[in-house]
Amino acid sequence: MKKKTKVNAAILIIGNEILSGRTSDTNTSTLALWLNSIGVKVEEVKIIPDIEETIIDSINLLRKLYDYVFTTGGIGPTHDDITAESVAKAFNLKYEIHKEGYKILEKYYKSGEFNEGRQKMIWMPKNAKLILNPTSGAPGFNVENVFCLPGVPSILKSMLGGLKNDIVGGEPILSHTINLRTVESEIASSLTKVQDNNKDVEIGSYPFFQAGKIGVSIVIRSEDQNKINFCSSQILDFVKHKKIKIVEKN
Amino acid sequence: MKKKTKVNAAILIIGNEILSGRTSDTNTSTLALWLNSIGVKVEEVKIIPDIEETIIDSINLLRKLYDYVFTTGGIGPTHDDITAESVAKAFNLKYEIHKEGYKILEKYYKSGEFNEGRQKMIWMPKNAKLILNPTSGAPGFNVENVFCLPGVPSILKSMLGGLKNDIVGGEPILSHTINLRTVESEIASSLTKVQDNNKDVEIGSYPFFQAGKIGVSIVIRSEDQNKINFCSSQILDFVKHKKIKIVEKN
Numbered sequence: 001m002k003k004k005t006k007v008n009a010a011i012l013i014i015g016n017e018i019l020s021g022r023t024s025d026t027n028t029s030t031l032a033l034w035l036n037s038i039g040v041k042v043e044e045v046k047i048i049p050d051i052e053e054t055i056i057d058s059i060n061l062l063r064k065l066y067d068y069v070f071t072t073g074g075i076g077p078t079h080d081d082i083t084a085e086s087v088a089k090a091f092n093l094k095y096e097i098h099k100e101g102y103k104i105l106e107k108y109y110k111s112g113e114f115n116e117g118r119q120k121m122i123w124m125p126k127n128a129k130l131i132l133n134p135t136s137g138a139p140g141f142n143v144e145n146v147f148c149l150p151g152v153p154s155i156l157k158s159m160l161g162g163l164k165n166d167i168v169g170g171e172p173i174l175s176h177t178i179n180l181r182t183v184e185s186e187i188a189s190s191l192t193k194v195q196d197n198n199k200d201v202e203i204g205s206y207p208f209f210q211a212g213k214i215g216v217s218i219v220i221r222s223e224d225q226n227k228i229n230f231c232s233s234q235i236l237d238f239v240k241h242k243k244i245k246i247v248e249k250n
Numbered sequence: 251m252k253k254k255t256k257v258n259a260a261i262l263i264i265g266n267e268i269l270s271g272r273t274s275d276t277n278t279s280t281l282a283l284w285l286n287s288i289g290v291k292v293e294e295v296k297i298i299p300d301i302e303e304t305i306i307d308s309i310n311l312l313r314k315l316y317d318y319v320f321t322t323g324g325i326g327p328t329h330d331d332i333t334a335e336s337v338a339k340a341f342n343l344k345y346e347i348h349k350e351g352y353k354i355l356e357k358y359y360k361s362g363e364f365n366e367g368r369q370k371m372i373w374m375p376k377n378a379k380l381i382l383n384p385t386s387g388a389p390g391f392n393v394e395n396v397f398c399l400p401g402v403p404s405i406l407k408s409m410l411g412g413l414k415n416d417i418v419g420g421e422p423i424l425s426h427t428i429n430l431r432t433v434e435s436e437i438a439s440s441l442t443k444v445q446d447n448n449k450d451v452e453i454g455s456y457p458f459f460q461a462g463k464i465g466v467s468i469v470i471r472s473e474d475q476n477k478i479n480f481c482s483s484q485i486l487d488f489v490k491h492k493k494i495k496i497v498e499k500n
Contacts, residue, residue, distance in 0.1 A: 016471075032270055032271030041269075195330075
């Protein structure tokens with residue numbers, strides 16, 4: 001793939017356990033931070049139930065809209081793990097045993113342990129490229145611009161390193177944060193002026209509560225460090241003028 | 251609204267800070283658990299950036315697909331808070347000062363403190379219904395089936411109680427969880443049989459790690475307690491037969 005300046009992605013979280021509220025999703029944050037660091041901007045996240053038709057439709061929509069699509073969840077051994085079969089259908093590919101994956105799990109499990117349930121985990125779309133799993137054996141897989149990862153956060157995290165060469169990012173998205181002991185309404189109009197003067201920089205304002213005190217984090221994001229610095233100096237000007245304290249924040 | 255058996259909802263998370271990975275979303279879990287308890291099932295969550303066109307398009311799509319739509323984020327006083335104006339445009343309504351909201355904030359802030367930034371928070375779609383905010387004054391609002399809440403989790407949480415009478419849920423979605431000291435592949439085929447015998451019950455299987463030990467949570471969900479009990483007894487049958495230990499989990 002030719003290197004582009006701006007590269008984007010969508011994340012598709014497949015899992016009833018997130019929609020029911022039982023589990024809070026943390027994979028979005030893990031993936032987005034990692035993708036940012038290699039120059040890929042996440043522009044949409046969709047959380048959907050374990051329903052085949054919904055998975056197929058979402059994949060076919062997102063893979064056309066974005067450079068990359070990352071799915072999480074639904075690649076385990078149980079009946080509610082239907083991501084691989086759904087991806088095969090989305091791409092009109094055969095759903096079959098992946099020979100290389102079979103060999104990996106055959107080696108990973110002791111003889112006799114590689115049962116039917118575990119074999120389900122290497123049923124994949126035909127010719128899928130494996131994403132190796134250094135934590136628990138069972139690999140994820142990649143078809144064209146769609147990358148399918150597991151839902152368990154620690155396992156997902158451990159698989160990202162192996163993906164780096166398959167993702168061609170653009171300019172990394174840089175950011176700078178200024179934490180202030182103030183409230184948003186005190187700085188809103190000054191901040192609007194800075195944003196108006198720096199239209200191609202993304203300025204976000206986020207209230208926080210820490211050790212009983214309130215504050216505001218201003219986050220400046222751009223691919224260009226000079227633009228961030230220029231914007232930051234304008235913010236620091238009004239902060240000084242208004243005698244607002246800059247604070248540390250964890 | 252006439253009481254229906256099944257009532258569904260979508261959540262629209264508006265915020266660059268979630269997409270950048272800087273912040274993990276916890277509002278989905280808060281909203282979904284609360285909605286479940288009043289008989290509303292969340293069927294889709296979408297996380298989008300602070301871009302007007304994207305907000306308008308998402309609201310106009312979701313409000314037609316689902317009984318209710320809940321938005322979080324983008325209703326504060328700063329330049330990146332564009333939810334209210336976008337909702338007004340989505341519904342073709344005037345975007346104007348909400349008189350009742352103005353009175354609330356006039357009373358909430360000391361004289362002189364009700365500045366331009368704070369006044370922005372009561373600019374809303376014409377005739378929007380207020381959602382009261384017991385934590386920090388500035389209300390959310392509701393237009394038809396769309397309910398707009400803030401992004402700060404503690405404030406959002408405090409506003410849900412006041413919403414209860416505006417949401418007409420269906421049968422509450424009940425659930426029962428069985429935690430087992432096993433791995434998914436050991437129970438996958440037995441669990442598939444139980445799911446096949448109980449097609450209108452939702453059975454989820456989720457690996458967990460607790461105090462260095464792995465396990466599997468089986469979650470059974472339905473509006474009908476009898477169906478949950480029937481399904482549960484079939485699971486307990488194979489658990490007993492396989493000599494799998496049932497464990498406690500926090």
